[in-house]
Amino acid sequence: DQQVKQNSPSLSVQEGRISILNCDYTNSMFDYFLWYKKYPAEGPTFLISISSIKDKNEDGRFTVFLNKSAKHLSLHIVPSQPGDSAVYFCAASDKRAGGYQKVTFGIGTKLQVIP
Amino acid sequence: NAGVTQTPKFRILKIGQSMTLQCAQDMNHNYMYWYRQDPGMGLKLIYYSVGAGITDKGEVPNGYNVSRSTTEDFPLRLELAAPSQTSVYFCASTLVGAANYGYTFGSGTRLTVV
Numbered sequence: 001d002q003q004v005k006q007n008s009p010s011l012s013v014q015e016g017r018i019s020i021l022n023c024d025y026t027n028s029m030f031d032y033f034l035w036y037k038k039y040p041a042e043g044p045t046f047l048i049s050i051s052s053i054k055d056k057n058e059d060g061r062f063t064v065f066l067n068k069s070a071k072h073l074s075l076h077i078v079p080s081q082p083g084d085s086a087v088y089f090c091a092a093s094d095k096r097a098g099g100y101q102k103v104t105f106g107i108g109t110k111l112q113v114i115p
Numbered sequence: 116n117a118g119v120t121q122t123p124k125f126r127i128l129k130i131g132q133s134m135t136l137q138c139a140q141d142m143n144h145n146y147m148y149w150y151r152q153d154p155g156m157g158l159k160l161i162y163y164s165v166g167a168g169i170t171d172k173g174e175v176p177n178g179y180n181v182s183r184s185t186t187e188d189f190p191l192r193l194e195l196a197a198p199s200q201t202s203v204y205f206c207a208s209t210l211v212g213a214a215n216y217g218y219t220f221g222s223g224t225r226l227t228v229v
Contacts, residue, residue: 004157034215041223044220100163
């Protein structure tokens with residue numbers, strides 16, 4: 001049961017344009033959503049998060065939008081730069097017994113920014 | 116600031132062999148995690164720890180064991196390696212359990228079982 005889905009395995013965007021990465025989820029109990037970026041041969045790096053009670057969070061060139069009714073979130077990168085070329089993982093967390101936050105990851109979308 | 120350090124980076128094991136994947140963090144984080152990533156899949160949680168002396172199973176714990184004797188170290192033990200354990204293993208840590216702060220990941224260990 002894939003609770004966090006990234007349906008686009010790859011995306012190519014011209015430098016300077018907007019990159020939009022999408023993520024859908026099925027579990028209405030998720031309370032936080034996160035995006036991670038991963039370069040080859042490195043571990044994932046935390047990018048940005050959003051609480052389920054918000055609909056937008058912005059950090060520099062990165063903005064995450066949350067549409068709870070559609071169970072959909074997206075990451076916008078504006079403007080896209082060649083250094084943004086990486087695999088982007090969507091993740092979602094829900095609180096379990098004892099205060100532990102279980103994090104579920106999507107399979108990732110590979111972004112290529114073309115100079 | 117080293118962050119999360121994993122060793123080794125690469126390893127080839129024969130079926131039935133054992134090994135320990137090392138993970139150390141120098142950020143005084145309470146929470147530590149082991150994930151595996153198979154090709155075309157998301158990260159799956161193997162084990163986690165909320166502090167020294169406390170560990171618990173994640174989604175895919177079979178075939179693995181962990182210990183947490185200190186805040187800094189969280190080794191992952193494979194006792195009888197099987198081809199199904201071929202994967203990339205990531206260790207992560209966070210100061211508190213709130214996931215909105217994000218995890219700090221190590222650079223991974225690529226394990227092949229032949």
